[in-house]
Amino acid sequence: MSDTPTTPEERHRERMQRKKALVDRKIARATLDRGVLVVNTGTGKGKSSSGFGMLARALGHGLRCGVVQFIKGTFSTGEEAFFRRVGGELLDYRVMGEGFTWETQDRARDVAAAQVAWAEAARMLADPCYGFVLLDELNIALARRYVALEDVLAALAARPPRQHAVVTGRGAPDALLEAADTVTEMRLVKHAFQAGIKAQKGIEL
Amino acid sequence: MSDTPTTPEERHRERMQRKKALVDRKIARATLDRGVLVVNTGTGKGKSSSGFGMLARALGHGLRCGVVQFIKGTFSTGEEAFFRRVGGELLDYRVMGEGFTWETQDRARDVAAAQVAWAEAARMLADPCYGFVLLDELNIALARRYVALEDVLAALAARPPRQHAVVTGRGAPDALLEAADTVTEMRLVKHAFQAGIKAQKGIEL
Incomplete structure (x- = not known):
């Protein structure tokens, strides 16, 4: 019992040492060096x-990056302006579609736009020059069957081994979750919209 | 029954029109024009x-932005390099602390660093020049009582009416969730780290 910590500082130090040892062991075990497939889904914000x-992180590390936005949200021009301005040569940024489908109310046009977007995405996923590919709202296009799930799974599985891919959108299909390395469900706890606050320029509520 | 849609295209169109009407009504009701407080919490990635x-969105809209990182993660220099380079005059970016607390194992030093960070954050939250303030991992500092919750709640409540604030980190205290306009819980479904994949340069797993 002689080495039992007695002061709060000692107890804190011991607790933190245990945490550090745990994290260090996890890092030591994590030895696979390859690109990861990340899926952000759920009904909450932040996907x-x-x-x-x-x-931003990938650009900060100098990776060549590709972005395909499958749904052009009416409030989402801010990122586009920013990333186009600063991404420069490192970034290919494509926006497809003409607003949410309930704005166009024309399924044939939606399907055609999604197919064009997917062709661009497939090109990026096949090109080892891209270190990072973001397929924004692809899950929506999948859920509406504008893009074939088997095509997406095949392209993701065959992508260059060091390439990172991120797929966002609510309702990710199970087979995509299965294929992913990291999955986060963004769960809506509270939304300013519900409280009657207007869509704000400069921020996603 | 004469106006019942008969083709898939008509049914799609009618469904989308109903959705659009619903969204339009919600937008019409959302008339409060003010800054929002967003909290991203939970154990998943993406907060x-x-x-x-x-x-990025706020900078894209030309808002003056402040960032305080309360925990300097060992893998998170990518964003900093990127945003410092591109934010220019619009961005004040402060990184506090010296790595995760289990790296330092010195509570007194952690508390001192968090207090310096909080003073900087409080200055931004009181200054109407800032249109957007990101308090990254503040919840961690709150959970460890490095920063007093009542100080944070008071500063957030008293901030300029058009200023947006975003607080991230697992374990957000209930009173902060109560004060927030938008809350998302990032729920961990699957993490590449668990599958033995190394931390990847250029991406957050």
């Missing part, structure tokens, strides 16, 4: 924002 | 990345 945050 | 994605 796309998180994807764009990862894009 | 910080989403905050940085919102930062």
